[in-house]
Amino acid sequence: MYDAPKLERNVDDRTIKFSARNVHVFYGETEAIKGVDVDILDNTVTAFIGPSGCGKSTFLRCLNRMNDTIDICRVTGDIRLDGHDIYDRSVDPVQLRAKVGMVFQKPNPFPKSIYDNVAYGPRIHGLARTRADLDAIVEQSLRRAALWDEAKDRLDQPGTGLSGGQQQRLCIARAVATSPEVLLMDEPCSALDPIATAQVEELIDELRQDYSVVIVTHSMQQAARVSQKTAFFHLGHLVEFGDTGQIFTNPHDERTESYITGRIG
Amino acid sequence: MTTAAFLCLFALAIIGYVWNRQAATAIRRDGARLHSLVGFHGAFSLLMVLVPVLVVILLWLVLQGHVIDSILKSGIAARLEGLGTGEVQLIIAEIKSIAGGTIFGTPEDWKLAAADRYLALNVRSGQLMLVVVTALALGLMLFSRRKVAADFRARHGVEHIISGLMIFCSVVAIFVTIGIVASLMFETGKFFAKVPVTEFLFGTNWEPQIPLREDQVAAEGAFGWLPVMLGTLVITVIALVVAVPVGLMSAIYLNEFAPRRFRAVAKPFLEILAGVPTVVYGFFAILVVAPAMRGFGQSIGLDVSPNIALAAGSVMGIMLIPFISSFADDALSAVPQSLRDGALGLGATRAEMMTSVLFPAAIPGIVGGILLAVSRAIGETMIVVMAAGLIAKMTINPLDSVTTVTVQIVTLLIGDTSFDNPKTLAAFALGMMLFLVTLIINVFALRIVRKYREAYD
Structure with missing residues (x-):
């Protein structure tokens, strides 16, 4: 059943994109992330797995400072993107998020046309000088998100009119359009049917050619199918991090083993 | 009398509720499976008594004035012969104020007699209403009680009555709106009979001062x-x-x-x-x-x-x-x-x-x-x-x-x-x-x- 595509598993020669050291996240008094160290490689799909409430989404949201929008949330520790501390005072979270794109659990196209959805990022960041440039970016992004053929004749129709899977690919196209370096995906397939899921998974593997992709998922099969590196989170701790093959076949920690064999979670 | 009628109605409604409820409980105790909960059987009786009889009381109160007035007028028809409506209204008002105990000067004997008659009619109407209300309420209560049975769909009955009440309430707003518009249109029509529509709609001068008397010095309007x-x-x-x-x-x-x-x-x-x-x-x-x-x-x-x-x-x-x-x-x-x-x-x-x-x-x-x-x-x-x-x-x-x-x-x-x-x-x-x-x-x-x-x- 889990015919994993023949992915390239050996990625250790890639450069380190994100490097997190001793990251703690607090929601008010509650400590949601308790000291996480992890290195995320370029041109690699890294999967975060773990039971609900283990902090994997919270940690993901630290990587583009989306947690800043939550009043009571506090992040400590050191997270570096290409060697620069992203929580440094001099860093503008808005510019960081342009570099670190995000796709959310539920497809959230804006109530605008398909074209305007994709063009949103390039417009606010001034990436296109002419209308032709913008058209090119939109087409390229939609092609990259494998949506061009379905959407090219209806670019002026509302993005909310697409099916769930198409909407999620539209959101991926929208994230891709700002030419990010890293793409964060927070359970991107949890609201999709199996066919749409397969399409998005295929897409994720293609996106790896150009980006570093981090995906949070509830589905271990999905993690096994799409990722090269897997991190297992449990109760706010990063229990185990390693090659996906190793995590799923030969976990070192017994909690990881319990989880992937279905005993906890 | 009106108060008594209301009290009587509420008492009977509550009695009906308790009675039906107990009857339904008894059926259940005997081992039968009721279609509706006992509360619905009670509520069915309550609503069956309350709603129709309340309507009757309200209609009675609205209509009794007219009926009594016309009986009064027919009693003194000979005296009212040949008088205009304004004068008739004046006489009726005088009779009513005499009946209320406010007497100006020395009224004629026939007016005093009419006032007595008016009082008697009012009392008679009140008594009659009490009797009718009690009889109707009792009848409805018995009717509801006889309905109680294991397979009687009291819940459906209650739901129908309640949804009827809700329809009525939502229609009230519509009718009030229509009434307001109609009264506005009626008076507006009278205005446009005196002032041309075109003057009102396109005139650029608003001086609504109208002379009240012929000789008054005032604007034309x-x-x-x-x-x-x-x-x-x-x-x-x-x-x-x-x-x-x-x-x-x-x-x-x-x-x-x-x-x-x-x-x-x-x-x-x-x-x-x-x-x-x-x-x-x-x-x-x-x-x-x-x-x-x-x-x-x-x-x-x-x-x-x-x-x-x-x-x-x-x-x-x-x-x-x-x-x-x-x-x-x-x-x-x-x-x-x-x-x-x-x-x-x-x-x-x-x-x-x-x-x-x-x-x-x-x-x-x-x-x-x-x-x-x-x-x-x-x-x-x-x-x-x-x-x-x-x-x-x-x-x-x-x-x-x-x-x-x-x-x-x-x-x-x-x-x-x-x-x-x-x-x-x-x-x-x-x-x-x-x-x-x-x-x-x-x-x-x-x-x-x-x-x-x-x-x-």
């Missing part, structure tokens, strides 16, 4: 509504110029940018603003705002009238701020968090997220709120009665004094008026126009809200 409507528009525009930007900005700030503590303070203050009676706004306009504006205007050499439209309009604008602000706040809050996250996740600033995502998504609610505020501004009376002027002028100068439709309606109906001269009837014509204008705006508002909602869902 001119009923062109345009200057009055123009005044309303001037004040409304001023109010909106104040209220829309302030209301929207405050909603946006409170919704998206304000720290929690500021929001906790500012929100209740906005709600207090919404709770200030309009009379108090009127004081504020006439005692504080108008003199301040006048003083300032004069100090920079402007010609400012004492009843400055700007004062009334801007205070009305202040009144509308919480209205617009709360509508916009609701509309913005209703935009899902996922859209905010989506925009922020793409590297939008909060301002970009606001203008390009939240605002378009919230626009139907905001526009709807603004248009409802417009209808309120047009219909608002108290502030303008206190702070705006009385003389109708064709002007759009906000520093001048203008009058509004509502102000004119109030002044036309105050004081000694008779309802057959055009001065008084003009109030109804103005009211009709006001009703039409606000109706059109409301329809328009609903249209906009609906149209955009379809596009965004």
Whole structure:
């Protein structure tokens, strides 16, 4: 059943994109992330797995400072993107998020046309000088998100009119359009049917050619199918991090083993 | 007697409830499975007794006056022969006041006799009503009691009665609206019989002074509504110029940018603003705002009238701020968090997220709120009665004094008026126009809200 595509598993020669050291996240008094160290490689799909409430989404949201929008949330520790501390005072979270794109659990196209959805990022960041440039970016992004053929004749129709899977690919196209370096995906397939899921998974593997992709998922099969590196989170701790093959076949920690064999979670 | 009838009805309804409930409980105790819960059997009896009999009592109370009057009149028909309706009414009123114990002078014997008869008829009517009510209630109670059985669908019966009551309640609003419109149209029709429609609609002169006596020195009376409507528009525009930007900005700030503590303070203050009676706004306009504006205007050499439209309009604008602000706040809050996250996740600033995502998504609610505020501004009376002027002028100068439709309606109906001269009837014509204008705006508002909602869902 889990015919994993023949992915390239050996990625250790890639450069380190994100490097997190001793990251703690607090929601008010509650400590949601308790000291996480992890290195995320370029041109690699890294999967975060773990039971609900283990902090994997919270940690993901630290990587583009989306947690800043939550009043009571506090992040400590050191997270570096290409060697620069992203929580440094001099860093503008808005510019960081342009570099670190995000796709959310539920497809959230804006109530605008398909074209305007994709063009949103390039417009606010001034990436296109002419209308032709913008058209090119939109087409390229939609092609990259494998949506061009379905959407090219209806670019002026509302993005909310697409099916769930198409909407999620539209959101991926929208994230891709700002030419990010890293793409964060927070359970991107949890609201999709199996066919749409397969399409998005295929897409994720293609996106790896150009980006570093981090995906949070509830589905271990999905993690096994799409990722090269897997991190297992449990109760706010990063229990185990390693090659996906190793995590799923030969976990070192017994909690990881319990989880992937279905005993906890 | 009426009180007794009501008490009797309620007592029987409650007895019916208990009786049916007990009967149903007994059936269940015997091992049968009831279709409906025992409470529904009780409620069925309660409603079966209460609703029809209440209707009967109300009809009785409404109709008994007419019936008694006509019996009274037929009793003294010989005396009323050849009198006009006014005189007949006068005599009937006199008889009633004699019956009530208020006697002026020495009334004729036949009037005293008629008064006695009137009292007796009233008592008879009361007794009859009590008997009818009791009999009807008892009958319905027995009917309901006989219905109780294991497979009797009491719940369906109760649901039918309740849904009938709900239909009635929703129809009340419709009929009241129709009634209001009909009465307005009736009086407006009488007005247009005296003043030509074209003069009213296109006249630019509003001087509703009509000589009450033949020899009185007064204006002929001119009923062109345009200057009055123009005044309303001037004040409304001023109010909106104040209220829309302030209301929207405050909603946006409170919704998206304000720290929690500021929001906790500012929100209740906005709600207090919404709770200030309009009379108090009127004081504020006439005692504080108008003199301040006048003083300032004069100090920079402007010609400012004492009843400055700007004062009334801007205070009305202040009144509308919480209205617009709360509508916009609701509309913005209703935009899902996922859209905010989506925009922020793409590297939008909060301002970009606001203008390009939240605002378009919230626009139907905001526009709807603004248009409802417009209808309120047009219909608002108290502030303008206190702070705006009385003389109708064709002007759009906000520093001048203008009058509004509502102000004119109030002044036309105050004081000694008779309802057959055009001065008084003009109030109804103005009211009709006001009703039409606000109706059109409301329809328009609903249209906009609906149209955009379809596009965004």
